[in-house]
Amino acid sequence: MRIGIDLGGTKIELVALDGSGRVLLRRRRPTPQGDYEATVKAVAELVGAAERELGQPGSVGIGIPGAESSLNGRIKNANSTWLIGNALRHDLEELLQRQIRLANDANCFALSEAIDGAGRGAEVVFGVILGTGVGGGIVVAQRALAGANRIAGEWGHNPLPLLEDEDQTPPQCYCGRFGCVETWLSGPGLCGDHQRHGGESITAEEIAARAGAGDSVCEASLRRYEGRLARALALVVNILDPDVIVLGGGLSNIERLYLTVPELLATHVFSDHVDTRLLRNQHGDSSGVRGAAWLWDAHYNASFASG
Numbered sequence: 001m002r003i004g005i006d007l008g009g010t011k012i013e014l015v016a017l018d019g020s021g022r023v024l025l026r027r028r029r030p031t032p033q034g035d036y037e038a039t040v041k042a043v044a045e046l047v048g049a050a051e052r053e054l055g056q057p058g059s060v061g062i063g064i065p066g067a068e069s070s071l072n073g074r075i076k077n078a079n080s081t082w083l084i085g086n087a088l089r090h091d092l093e094e095l096l097q098r099q100i101r102l103a104n105d106a107n108c109f110a111l112s113e114a115i116d117g118a119g120r121g122a123e124v125v126f127g128v129i130l131g132t133g134v135g136g137g138i139v140v141a142q143r144a145l146a147g148a149n150r151i152a153g154e155w156g157h158n159p160l161p162l163l164e165d166e167d168q169t170p171p172q173c174y175c176g177r178f179g180c181v182e183t184w185l186s187g188p189g190l191c192g193d194h195q196r197h198g199g200e201s202i203t204a205e206e207i208a209a210r211a212g213a214g215d216s217v218c219e220a221s222l223r224r225y226e227g228r229l230a231r232a233l234a235l236v237v238n239i240l241d242p243d244v245i246v247l248g249g250g251l252s253n254i255e256r257l258y259l260t261v262p263e264l265l266a267t268h269v270f271s272d273h274v275d276t277r278l279l280r281n282q283h284g285d286s287s288g289v290r291g292a293a294w295l296w297d298a299h300y301n302a303s304f305a306s307g
């Protein structure tokens with residue numbers, strides 16, 4: 001049995017899979033806000049409860065909104081800032097009395113979709129999460145790339161490329177930089193841009209719905225969003241040239257992105273044509289937690305993923 005944990009900023013989700021990937025059990029609970037000790041304890045309790053309920057032990061893989069430093073094993077780059085600087089893997093291994101595997105949540109998302117989701121059968125998959133934050137993960141031959149600095153696929157904190165007039169006064173990111181892809185393409189990024197252009201304070205979902213109903217201010221905001229997404233993805237295509245780009249996170253539910261963005265992408269990519277497919281995820285909110293469980297797949301090479 002494989003147990004996957006998605007340790008998010010607002011909720012901790014657990015899934016237990018059998019050898020064929022069938023879901024045996026799902027559980028979720030809120031993430032203790034701002035409290036590292038309580039967060040670690042909550043993860044261990046979820047695992048303990050699942051194993052008692054199913055009457056068997058499992059391997060444990062965990063996806064986190066950040067990465068493990070290759071210097072000292074401490075967490076970095078986490079937007080759940082209370083994880084930063086803590087030896088999460090070490091502490092969980094102590095509590096659970098076994099080795100665990102840990103990877104960035106966008107890498108888990110990409111892995112899940114590459115194994116049995118939208119990217120099934122593709123050699124190179126770039127997974128993108130467009131949600132409260134923006135993350136990216138690279139899977140090659142069903143293995144998630146970690147990278148020398150454990151930041152492979154870390155797309156959200158590059159500056160938006162190919163700036164246009166509408167991208168002036170780039171917003172500041174929580175990471176300290178200005179104009180990161182995340183500040184434009186996250187849900188809050190879209191909402192902020194919409195307001196700066198005279199729109200109301202409404203959710204990303206509502207902006208998309210109103211654009212579909214003919215609201216011209218919302219339509220303009222969504223067009224700016226599509227243009228930025230295409231430019232930011234063109235850079236990835238020029239470097240990685242993936243077979244498939246899979247979108248996840250709340251904004252991946254905006255249907256028209258799969259029509260508009262590929263057209264725009266073709267105008268920026270350095271190629272006579274673009275065969276890369278832009279696809280919606282198949283496992284929805286479960287992708288991250290499934291990918292975390294797959295971290296212990298026999299096919300999977302640990303040195304590739306989490307070091």
Ligand SMILES: [Zn+2]
Pocket residue numbers: 156157173174175176177180182
């Ligand atoms: Zn940033």
